Amino acid sequence: MVLAAGATAWMSSTGSMADYDAYAESLRTAPAVPPSMRDVIRYATLAANSHNTQPWRFRIGNRFIEIAPDVSRRTPAVDPDDHHLFVSLGCAAENLAIAATSLGWPGELQIAPDGNLIRYAFVNGPTIASPLYAAIPKRQSTRAEYDRRSVPAAHLALLKHTADTAGVHLAILTNRADIDRLKEQVVAANSIQMADMAFMRELKQWVRFNPRSAMTSGDGLFSATSGNPALPDAIGRFAFERFFNARSESDRCARQVDSSSGVAVFAGDREDKAHWIMVGRACQRFALTATSLGIKVAFINQPVEVARFRADLAGLVGIAGRRPDIVLRFGYGATLPLSLRRPVEAVLTR
Ligand SMILES: Cc1cc2nc3c(=O)[nH]c(=O)nc-3n(C[C@H](O)[C@H](O)[C@H](O)COP(=O)(O)O)c2cc1C
Incomplete structure (x- = not known):
């Protein structure tokens, strides 16, 4: 009885893994039909990013989507010069370009010369599904031991x-x-x-x-x-x-x-x-x-x-x-x- 009460109190203070997994899956569901630009941005946010701070802001414009740094999410101790922050923006930009191209908005990434803004500009052209698109919701950083097999x-x-x-x-x-x-x-x-x-x-x-x-x-x-x-x-x-x-x-x-x-x-x-x-x-x-x-x-x-x-x-x-x-x-x-x-x-x- 006491043990059961303890387990219940523990669970209610930590939450359940089942709820966690359902939340994680909901972030990765396939885009609606027809897809929206929010789906494209959701897929962009699934990119790798340092400490999972998600240091980005997105803006939807007239035939473009922009990505800017969110400097409120800096990690100055591990990343004093914002190197990882800008690498993380590049990871998100790549996901964004792959998802947008595959979902009906072909375009090209443009990086401002000072690096402080990335723009995905739509271009006229065919929708070409990238072979990498399906991997976006499946990719993860897997911090585990692997099985030593060689990659062919x-x-x-x-x-x-x-x-x-x-x-x-x-x-x-x-x-x-x-x-x-x-x-x-x-x-x-x-x-x-x-x-x-x-x-x-x-x-x-x-x-x-x-x-x-x-x-x-x-x-x-x-x-x-x-x-x-x-x-x-x-x-x-x-x-x-x-x-x-x-x-x-x-x-x-x-x-x-x-x-x-x-x-x-x-x-x-x-x-x-x-x-x-x-x-x-x-x-x-x-x-x-x-x-x-x-x-x-x-x-x-x-x-x-x-x-x-x-x-x-x-x-x-x-x-x-x-x-x-x-x-x-x-x-x-x-x-x-x-x-x-x-x-x-x-x-x-x-
Ligand atoms: C620039 C950069 C640096 C990172 N450095 C580390 C690292 O040193 N160690 C680590 O375990 N993960 C590192 N990560 C992985 C992130 O922690 C991970 O992407 C984030 O927690 C989100 O998890 P996910 O990749 O599984 O989606 C890094 C990711 C990026 C983009």
């Missing part, structure tokens, strides 16, 4: 081909010795981040410890999407401070990298917002192509986030002197709970 050469070639973007260099590592060197960089950079109070404080603000808080905000990093248990908020915050430490996380990162088939490293030709957007487009195309091939991806960006590791990583992938932007591991594994988004109304500017 033909699929690696397809990944490289579809992610090929002007202004962006892509290196794919599949050689174990290279991946081991990268793993050392990830683990070392991760330890530095975990000793950084500002980084940890900011991360904790974006963690959602249970379905209820994830559904209330519609943003942030829900613990179950990283394979962690759902806990009441107070216990979750306590566990985060007490048990989430450099040693356990380093072990986990190492196992995850070991279990992956390979790693993709993206680098823009220049260090500016416009190129970070292009990097986002390329990495979103990579992730969607992987999804369509049954391949999982997850970001392991520690060596680009801790600036002192960038030169080593650039050396490893043969682009010495340049800034590597994004690191994605890939392989085969089980799907984890899908992440949430805020409703379209919350990101629309009138």
